[in-house]
Amino acid sequence: MSIDRPVTDDERRTRNPRGQGWRLRDDLLLAVSQLLDEGVSPDEMSLRAVARKAGVSPMAPYRHFENFEELLGTTLKMRFGFFAEVIMTGLCFDSPTADQAHEQLVIMGHRYVEQGKANLVAYHALFDSSFVVDAEELPGVMLFESAAKLFEIVQTPMDPQVATNIYWCGLHGIVSLSRRAVPIGSSATDERLVSELADSLIGPDARRQLLKPS
Structure with a gap:
């Protein structure tokens, strides 16, 4: 299953209001969970792919997780x-x-x-x-x-x-x-x-x- 496609406008996530950065963390956890439910193995995932699934920029996950392993483990x-x-x-x-x-x-x-x-x-x-x-x-x-x-x-x-x-x-x-x-x-x-x-x-x-x- 290929997950390295550009995110569409409909899938792009709206920026969280100031002071609600916790929503980004939850959105990233949900994105990993959704990929698992879709049958995507962790070996096929990456931080960039998860960011795409969540509709955020490739650098956004680093606000809460040091790397993909930490996000996946959580x-x-x-x-x-x-x-x-x-x-x-x-x-x-x-x-x-x-x-x-x-x-x-x-x-x-x-x-x-x-x-x-x-x-x-x-x-x-x-x-x-x-x-x-x-x-x-x-x-x-x-x-x-x-x-x-x-x-x-x-x-x-x-x-x-x-x-x-x-x-x-x-x-x-x-x-x-x-x-x-x-x-x-x-x-x-x-x-x-x-x-x-x-x-x-x-x-x-x-x-x-x-x-x-x-």
């Missing part, structure tokens, strides 16, 4: 916040029972896969840490810690941190491999794969509880 942190919010909305992490914790792991997994597959370009950008400028503020910490807490409640037979890493790796594989590889030996749906993944990581007592007739 955008991805913002988008990951939305990603995490969708996954965790409506879930309760305040002393759930083992059954509730298991159910929430499955719900989180389903939402993760759904969100990831909705825009694979944006998804892979979110999980490429090289795009995040501040390595100490990598996105995903809140999601990871929440899942680890749930795995502790369902009495996973392994370290909850290890179980959580396996869980995220499994979800990432379901999203990433769907269009990059042909499933071998199984026609399982995403829903079943997520459920089986969660079931495989819970403790034997919790698993026996799930198998009890209702």
Whole structure:
């Protein structure tokens, strides 16, 4: 996709009133987000291309961002916040029972896969840490810690941190491999794969509880 075309008059952005420079920053973040939604990989973007998308001069972004990497990293942190919010909305992490914790792991997994597959370009950008400028503020910490807490409640037979890493790796594989590889030996749906993944990581007592007739 080519994004190095001249901006049209209709697309040209009106100058912000004095004292409203924050609008420029928001417009630039929105421009990067829109490019991701259009399927443009970060590798195809540049500060000049983002400025063109926002309808501003090529030098305008430097008022708020040192370089494209900083602008992209800020955008991805913002988008990951939305990603995490969708996954965790409506879930309760305040002393759930083992059954509730298991159910929430499955719900989180389903939402993760759904969100990831909705825009694979944006998804892979979110999980490429090289795009995040501040390595100490990598996105995903809140999601990871929440899942680890749930795995502790369902009495996973392994370290909850290890179980959580396996869980995220499994979800990432379901999203990433769907269009990059042909499933071998199984026609399982995403829903079943997520459920089986969660079931495989819970403790034997919790698993026996799930198998009890209702």
